[in-house]
Each structure stands twice: as structure tokens, then as C-alpha cells.
Amino acid sequence: MPAAGHHRGHGTLLLALLFAGCAPAPQPVEPAAQPPTAAVGEQREHTGLPPLAALAEGWNTISPGGDTQCLYGTPYGFFARPDDPRKLLISFPGGGACWSGLTCTDEPVGRMDDNPKTVRQEDNPDGTAGIFAESNPENPFLGFTKIHVGYCTGDMHIGDATRPNDGPVGDGIVRTSDSLHFNGYDNAMTVLSWVFDNFDAPETVVVVGATSGSYGTPFYTSLIADHYTDAAVRHVGDGNGALFIGENLRPLHEAWNTIEVLGRHEGFRDMDPETFSFEDVTIAAARRHPEITFTQIVTAHDMVFSEMIEYLGADEPILTYVDAGQRYVKDQVDNYRTFLAGGEKHLISLGYFDSIPQRGNRNRGLPAIYDRFYSYQVDGRRYRDWIADLVAGRPLEDVRCSDCDAMQYFSP
Numbered sequence: 414m415p416a417a418g419h420h421r422g423h424g425t426l427l428l429a430l431l432f433a434g435c436a437p438a439p440q441p442v443e444p445a446a447q448p449p450t451a452a453v454g455e456q457r458e459h460t461g462l463p464p465l466a467a468l469a470e471g472w473n474t475i476s477p478g479g480d481t482q483c484l485y486g487t488p489y490g491f492f493a494r495p496d497d498p499r500k501l502l503i504s505f506p507g508g509g510a511c512w513s514g515l516t517c518t519d520e521p522v523g524r525m526d527d528n529p530k531t532v533r534q535e536d537n538p539d540g541t542a543g544i545f546a547e548s549n550p551e552n553p554f555l556g557f558t559k560i561h562v563g564y565c566t567g568d569m570h571i572g573d574a575t576r577p578n579d580g581p582v583g584d585g586i587v588r589t590s591d592s593l594h595f596n597g598y599d600n601a602m603t604v605l606s607w608v609f610d611n612f613d614a615p616e617t618v619v620v621v622g623a624t625s626g627s628y629g630t631p632f633y634t635s636l637i638a639d640h641y642t643d644a645a646v647r648h649v650g651d652g653n654g655a656l657f658i659g660e661n662l663r664p665l666h667e668a669w670n671t672i673e674v675l676g677r678h679e680g681f682r683d684m685d686p687e688t689f690s691f692e693d694v695t696i697a698a699a700r701r702h703p704e705i706t707f708t709q710i711v712t713a714h715d716m717v718f719s720e721m722i723e724y725l726g727a728d729e730p731i732l733t734y735v736d737a738g739q740r741y742v743k744d745q746v747d748n749y750r751t752f753l754a755g756g757e758k759h760l761i762s763l764g765y766f767d768s769i770p771q772r773g774n775r776n777r778g779l780p781a782i783y784d785r786f787y788s789y790q791v792d793g794r795r796y797r798d799w800i801a802d803l804v805a806g807r808p809l810e811d812v813r814c815s816d817c818d819a820m821q822y823f824s825p
Contacts, residue, residue: 462603465611468495472539477607480599483531483565484517485578485590490532491604492561494539499616502544502557503608505601505633506536506763507624507652510721511567512668514580517593522581524724525567532563543764543786544621544800551787553801554619558612562604564626570597571629571694572669595669601633609640619647619804623763624717627653628691631698631707635680638702646705647804650695651762654709654751655718657690657738658727692738699746706809709742710752710761710796711735713817717759732817752799753813754791756820761785761796767820783822790823797823 454467459475472494481489509525511517516524538545538561545559546552566572572595618637622630627650638646656662666672666689675681675694680701684693699707711718719731727734735753742749758767765785789796791812803809814821 462607462610465495465498468493470495472537474534474537475607477603479603480596481603482594482596482600484511484567484594484596485530486592486594487531487565489563489565489596489600489603491563491600492537494559494561496558497556498558498612499614500557501608501612501615501618502554502559503562503605503618503620503633503637504538504544504559504763505562505570505620505622505626505630506564507569507622507626508564509567510569510625510665512665513576514578514593517567517578518580530565530567532565536563537561538764541764542766542784544762545764546784546786549784549787551797553797553804557617557619560604560608562601562626564597566595566597566600567593568595568597568669568671569625569628569665570601571632571671571674572596573598573674574668574670576668597629597669598674601629605633605636605640615641615644617645617647617804619649621649621762622651622653623760624652627651628656628694631695632675632678632681634705634707635698635701636678638705639679645806646702647806648698648705648707649710649762649800649803650708651710651760652715652718653691653695654711654738655715655731655735656722657692657734657741658722658725659690661722661725661727662690664725690738690741692742695742695749696745699742699748703746703748705748706803707746707749708751708803708809709739709749710754712754712756712758712761712820713814714755714757715759716757719757750803750809751811751813752791752796753817754789754796754820755814755817758785758820761789762800767822788822790821792821795823 454469457469457473459473462477472492474490474492476488476490483489511525519525544554574595576593578591578593618641620630620634620637630650634646634648672684672686672689675684681697695707713732715731739751767783767785787797791814794812
């Protein structure tokens with residue numbers, strides 16, 4: 414998980430009353446509207462659910478307690494960076510998915526390392542880039558209050574089930590819990606309840622998901638739009654695709670109790686467990702909120718998703734499933750747009766970096782290390798600009814690589 418930031422303070426307008434001769438004193442001038450300042454506290458780490466005014470400037474760590482917990486029953490946490498309360502960015506990070514004792518075990522036996530089984534201080538988005546780059550004037554999210562939803566349950570934020578931990582032991586593997594707590598739904602809803610309690614009427618709310626954190630974001634975007642009926646709500650699904658693999662998906666949503674979780678909310682009660690796909694979540698959200706453009710961003714040969722579907726028993730190239738999933742959604746809703754980039758990199762938005770060797774002019778003016786969010790493009794259409802258009806509510810078109818074998822990079 415990434416991010417960065419220094420709080421942008423808001424100065425106070427000073428007024429001077431001028432008098433000339435015997436002329437009557439002029440009427441006081443109303444100060445220009447300024448974004449309200451939310452943070453006044455000094456403490457950056459909080460237990461329980463603090464009021465917004467208690468948060469310090471910069472990134473705060475919040476450990477809410479209550480019904481929240483991580484996969485092995487350890488404490489849950491999320492992160493918040495207060496700024497303009499009229500503009501909210503709510504990000505759902507990923508970190509992998511697991512659905513059994515075996516798959517939740519550390520690699521190489523299982524699929525997971527210690528993330529997402531805990532929320533760590535290093536998961537705090539302070540100090541990275543992408544959509545969190547507070548010092549980059551091109552960042553379309555400058556000035557936004559940012560909430561980063563912790564991820565430590567392996568269930569894509571859409572699980573509510575406790576299962577036995579039957580993972581392997583021995584060979585250096587220690588079973589730290591007899592149970593697996595797929596608690597992503599309660600964790601996420603706790604964060605959203607805190608948001609709803611502290612932000613009365615935001616004008617813009619952008620929901621961003623990344624990789625495994627992205628699959629539940631159409632659902633949560635819908636819930637947020639249900640609550641903030643007057644806000645402009647946007648959706649960025651970075652990695653929200655590539656798992657349109659039919660029956661191979663069943664072990665995940667059955668372990669997490671996802672169909673029942675979705676069915677608790679209006680608009681999501683007709684999910685068929687026999688045919689369920691994550692694309693069905695996007696379709697349901699898009700039908701409930703036709704005013705919102707739902708998005709999918711993915712690379713054509715994403716190496717992480719390729720490994721994931723192979724593990725689940727799907728044996729076609731990843732682009733086959735990406736294309737099939739996109740067609741499935743587009744055949745049923747109109748408010749869905751996709752950005753398909755070339756190459757095999759995984760994720761774009763959350764401050765991920767690439768490196769180009771310095772070899773004479775082969776860099777074509779690009780630095781040796783650069784941020785994917787600001788550098789990726791497809792046939793001249795820059796990813797950063799596509800997201801900026803989405804946030805601003807401008808019309809958005811599908812973008813698809815013409816040569817999908819390699820990434821294309823923007824050079825100013």
C-alpha cells in the first residue's frame with residue numbers, strides 16, 4: 414500500500430478598513446470562501462473512532478476496535494488524512510486473496526505473506542506517490558481528504574464469515590489462529606460509518622480500488638451514493654477485472670459468504686450463487702446508480718492476475734478473461750468504461766514505480782524511476798488525464814491498447 418502527503422494549510426484572509434477624509438466608512442467586505450480546515454488535533458494514532466476534529470494534520474492511524482478484526486483475529490486499522498471535507502477520496506487497497514487454511518498460509522506453501530493478514534504501520538499511505546502524491550501539481554486529488562481502508566482479511570473487503578483454519582503446520586510455519594476471520598465487510602462498513610458520521614455533505618466522493626481491493630468497490634460506491642444523494646460520486650477500479658472465470662471462482666465467494674453479504678443491501682439481492690462473477694457486482698451497482706460511471710483499469714497481460722487464475726484452474730491467457738468480462742458488463746449497462754493498457758505490470762494508481770535503465774538515448778527523455786500513475790499512456794491517451802476527466806465528470810471513452818505487448822510511457 415502506498416501514499417504521500419504534507420497537509421496544505423488554509424490561510425486566513427485579513428481585512429483592512431480604510432477611511433478617507435470625511436467619507437463614510439465602507440461596508441465590511443465578506444472574506445473569500447475558503448475550504449474549511451478539518452484537522453486541529455495533535456495526536457496521529459487513535460484508538461476507537463475519533464471525531465474528525467481530533468485528527469492531526471497529515472496521515473492518522475485509526476484502530477477502531479468493536480466488531481473489526483483481521484484474518485487471524487488481530488486488531489484492525491485504517492488511515493485518514495484530513496483536508497477539504499467537501500472532497501473525499503476513499504481508497505480500498507489490495508494485497509492478495511485467500512479462502513482456506515491452505516491458501517491463507519504464508520508462501521511458498523500457501524498464497525499469502527504477512528500482508529493482508531495484519532494492518533501494519535508500513536501500510537500507512539504516508540510518503541508514497543500515485544494518487545497520494547501531495548507534492549505533484551498534476552495530482553487530480555490535491556486537497557482531497559483521504560481515507561485509506563485497511564486490508565487484512567484476504568476477502569476483497571466483501572467477506573463476513575468465520576472458517577476453521579486447516580492450514581498446514583510444520584516446516585517453519587506457525588498456526589497463529591484456529592479460525593479464519595473473513596471480516597472485510599464489517600471492517601469496511603465501520604470505516605464508512607465513521608466517514609458518514611464526520612462528513613455531512615461532501616460535494617465529491619471518489620472511490621478507488623486497487624487489485625484485490627477493487628472487486629468490492631462498485632458495491633461500496635453504490636452504498637456511498639445511497640448515503641450522499643447530492644454528491645458527485647466517482648469510481649476508479651484499478652484491477653477490477655481479469656477474474657471472469659466461471660465455476661473456478663466459486664471457492665472464494667462461498668468461503669467469504671459474499672452472496673449473503675451483498676444481499677443485505679438494496680440492488681444486490683438477486684445474485685445467483687450458481688453463476689456469480691464479480692462483474693455481476695459492477696452490473697448491479699451500475700443499474701442502481703446510472704448517473705455514476707463505473708470503471709475497470711487493467712493491463713493486457715497482468716502477471717499477478719495471470720498467476721491467480723492459473724492457481725484457480727483457469728488455463729487461457731489473461732486477456733481472454735479480461736475481454737470476456739468487459740463484453741459481459743457492456744452488454745448489460747451503458748455506464749461502464751475501461752482502460753486497457755499494454756504490458757504485464759500490475760496496478761497503476763497507488764504509487765507504483767517502474768525503472769528504465771539509463772542507456773544513452775534509450776530512455777527517450779524519461780527518468781530512470783517514475784510513477785506509473787503519471788507516466789502510463791495508451792496511444793497518446795495518458796492514464797492520469799483519463800482519471801482527471803473522470804473526477805471532473807467529463808465524458809469518458811474506452812481506451813484499449815493497439816499494441817498490447819508492451820507498456821507505453823508518457824514523456825513531457
